[in-house]
Amino acid sequence: MTDNLIPDLRLDAVHHTDQPLLDVRNAGVTFWTEHGDVQAVRDISLQLYRGETIAVVGESGSGKSVTARLIMGLLSKRARVSPDARVVFDGQDILKYSREKRRQLRGRRISMIFQEPMSSLNPLYTVGNQIVEAFRAHRRVSRAEARRQAVALLNEVRIPNPELRIDQYPHQLSGGQRQRVMIAMALANNPDVLIADEPTTALDVTVQAQILNLIRDLQKKHGMAVILITHDLTVVRKFSDYVYVMQKGALQEHNTTAALFAAPKHPYTRHLLGSEPRGTAKPLGDSEPIILEGRNVRVAFALRGGGFFHPTYHDLVAVDSLSLRLRRHETLGLVGESGSGKTTFGQALARLIDQDGGEILFDNVPIQNKSREEMRPLRSRMQIVFQDPFSSLNPRMTVGQIIGEGLVVNGIGASSAERLDRVRAALRDAGLPDNITGRFPHEFSGGQRQRIAIARAIALEPEFLLLDEPTSALDLSVQAQIIDLLRKLQDERGLSYLFISHDLKVVRALCHRVIVMQHGKIVEQGPVEDILSRPQTDYTQKLVKAAFEVAD
Structure with a gap:
């Protein structure tokens, strides 16, 4: 690292005649912990000018x-x-402001979109109430007017049926829709600075392009400046004017986007730019038997509308009589926009939710009518890795307890010592040290938590894994590690994966076949290279363009 890579002032400062809207100098943050101080940020300086976007990557x-x-x-x-x-x-x-003065600034002139919407949205209030609160906290406006503006804002961030969705709770929306609600709340008061912390992590590629273009349009309209925190370098290249590269709390390099991508100077920057998912799945033999099959599977949900005294209900068909076959040792990708029904389809196949019709066979045995108790013996053979590892790991349990719980429930292991050996072996197989069994989930990074979730699943030695967006919240270099880990486990254990994702780059690197879903239906399916290189339908062409080019 050379000093000229990280000067306090931007390298393009001489080209700006105005003063920065935001100028951070010599910022350091240290956290007190029971094990001593941890320096999370060391001597950071950055500048942001009106109407531009800077990216912070790492x-x-x-x-x-x-x-x-x-x-x-x-x-x-x-x-x-x-x-x-x-x-x-x-x-x-503003570091010298009082607490009350900072609160007035926050949400009105400086706003933030958080990374994990389920953790940031209040589960006890409808999404409409939470957006209305964002309006009324900073502006004198009636509740009726705030609600009207909230509906318009939900429509602007592309949430379908905003008049119905505004009265729903966060758990009734998909991950992508929850993220769009967070974006709507952040944009409610037309802030001068918008800090977007992984704003499109939970979104499919087409909505990602829509949201980023929406933010860019609002920039032009209101002169808003944006700090974009992301691990998606395709997004950085397309939407940012200037890039700051961070590693272990320190800046390693910063430059204009064009210059940094054309000639990265720091080895870490070159490492990041070279971390795109690569490779393809190993060829699969034709003789492999079917392990999971769905025949005409249908799932519908009742949506409530109307007033309190005169409610109306209508069915939302999330999975419309779909069929698939998954062979042993195969990775089958399920892709589509947020709300397309891919997660619902996967959960129905794994019998996490009930279907309204159709047949589901696991290892040629019908399971669609099995009760929860009847499914229990099969649970060790079919496991799930969820999208958000922090939400799916119990914060009050240690890593050893989290992984060992499934062994206890399923009666695996003759003694606690044998179960501990299995837990440690699963941690090693997931690429983690086996001496972390006494630590808690909050002590790990996002990538490490996802490895813990994988270790919990493989500890039971399953034959089938449902992987629901397992890499969506991870930066590129960690994504590559998780892809390599999944390949290694598949080779060693002969696992079958149903891989639900909106990241077509990861799908191309990991999957044998891919099924494209839209509005609860299958629009196209086939070998992954055929579908992604030569898409036949307009919808798949749009997905591929958005994934690999970040469509305009």
């Missing part, structure tokens, strides 16, 4: 989100900001 744990929370004034009580740090916004050092 691996999980590099300090990107902590830097954003420092600017927002959302650090925890355990955090200590370095005494010489300055965060100058519109000419004033």
